Structures are given as structure tokens and as C-alpha cells.
Amino acid sequence: ASTENRGRLAGVLLEDAQVRVSDLARDAVVEVESSDPVTVPGILAFLRGSPIAGLLGPTLADVTGAGKVAADVRLRVPVATPQDYTVTGNFVAQGARLGLRGLDFGLTDLAGTIRLDGATLTGDGLRGRFLDEPVQIGLRPAAADEPGVSHVATLTGETPVPKLAAAFSLPFPDRLGGRMAWAATARVPTRSPDSQLTIQVASD
Numbered sequence: 001a002s003t004e005n006r007g008r009l010a011g012v013l014l015e016d017a018q019v020r021v022s023d024l025a026r027d028a029v030v031e032v033e034s035s036d037p038v039t040v041p042g043i044l045a046f047l048r049g050s051p052i053a054g055l056l057g058p059t060l061a062d063v064t065g066a067g068k069v070a071a072d073v074r075l076r077v078p079v080a081t082p083q084d085y086t087v088t089g090n091f092v093a094q095g096a097r098l099g100l101r102g103l104d105f106g107l108t109d110l111a112g113t114i115r116l117d118g119a120t121l122t123g124d125g126l127r128g129r130f131l132d133e134p135v136q137i138g139l140r141p142a143a144a145d146e147p148g149v150s151h152v153a154t155l156t157g158e159t160p161v162p163k164l165a166a167a168f169s170l171p172f173p174d175r176l177g178g179r180m181a182w183a184a185t186a187r188v189p190t191r192s193p194d195s196q197l198t199i200q201v202a203s204d
Contacts, residue, residue: 028079035072040065040096046073050087051119055150059188059197064106067096089116093126100197105131105167114139121151130155131163142187148195151188158182180204 038046047053048060073089091114099106112126126137135157142149161176170176182203189195 029076031077032075033073035070037068038071040067040069040093040098043069043071043091046071047116050116052116052121055119055190056188058191058195062101062197063098064101065096065098067093067110069093069096086118087116088118090114091116107135107137108132110137112137130157131159131167133157133159133163146187148190148192149187150190153186153188155184155186156182 044060044063044065047056053060070092071089072091073087075085075087077085093110093112093114096110097106097108098110107128107130110126110128112123114121114123114126120141121139122141123137123139126139128135128137135155138154140152142152146152158179158181161178161180164170164180165176180203182201184199184201186197186199188197
């Protein structure tokens, strides 16, 4: 059977959610589906309460954001073993913002789709702005040969050097000019006592 209702799942308000309960007599499963616009802080709260929180560790706690996201979330909970629940979803951003606590700059005007599948996030063809300049963004789970890493984010762009000098307090900013093409790779660590986000930047 299915009904429409509203409630919260890990901080995300689900309205007109479709709730289905399969065969109550055997291996009953509760399935919840919802497609609603939500805020970026709401999505971050949802992720912090999902299985991915145990993988991303402290990095997820430091992410900040603002704006609206269209969320399509599916939750499947076995009644007999609710700890074995699974969650998937698509989050479509348009004009959202993301940053890290303690930094004065971040990504703005984010657009594209991020997919959640259990404890992994992926995103292709994402775009946004960094220091008010366009950037291309990718997000994928870590590969088997990347120990200690849960996810990898890539950013590529071309930025006026004076903007970079001002943002990162580079020496002799008055002597710097032109534009610089660059590519950054952020490696999000798995949860461990000494885990730390690392960012590598390369330029032409």
C-alpha cells in the first residue's frame, strides 16, 4: 500500500512522500520515496545521518553550504533488521554554494547532479565558480589503489593571477599578472584518528 505524508529524515523535510510496506507476513520492507526541493544545509544534515557519514569522517562536518537543491531520495528499511537500511538519491543543484569551515572562499553558483548510492557520491559534468571564475568539477569514490581515501574531487579552471594572489596571500602580488590555468585534486580521507583532507594544485 502507499500513502502520502510528511516528516523528517535526518533533518530533511519530506513532503508528500510515498511510503510502501511490502509483504508484512514475510521479510517486510518499508520503502520511502520523496522528490522535493530542499536546502543545502538540509542535504548536509541528511548526509551526516546516512551511511556515508561513517566513511567521510570529519571532512563532512566541516562542509558548509547555502541555496536550494532538488532532491530525489529513496530509503529502503527491512523491518526485521532496520540497521541494514539502504539509501539512494539524486541531488540537483542550481545556484548553490559550498565551502569549508574556516575558509573565506568556496564554490558558488554550483549546478549539476550529485548521486548518492549507499556510502558513495558521484558527480560528472558539475560546474560552478571559484573566485567568481568558472570551474568544472568532478566527484568520484576512491579507487582500490587509493588507500585511506574515501572520495576524490577534481576542479579545473582558469583564474586571473591577481585574484589567486589575493585569496592565498601570495608574496609580491603587484608583480603578478595574467591568467593561470590550473587543476586541483582534493582527496577526502576515510574516518581515522589522523585523517586529513589533502588538496594538490597543478598549473601550466
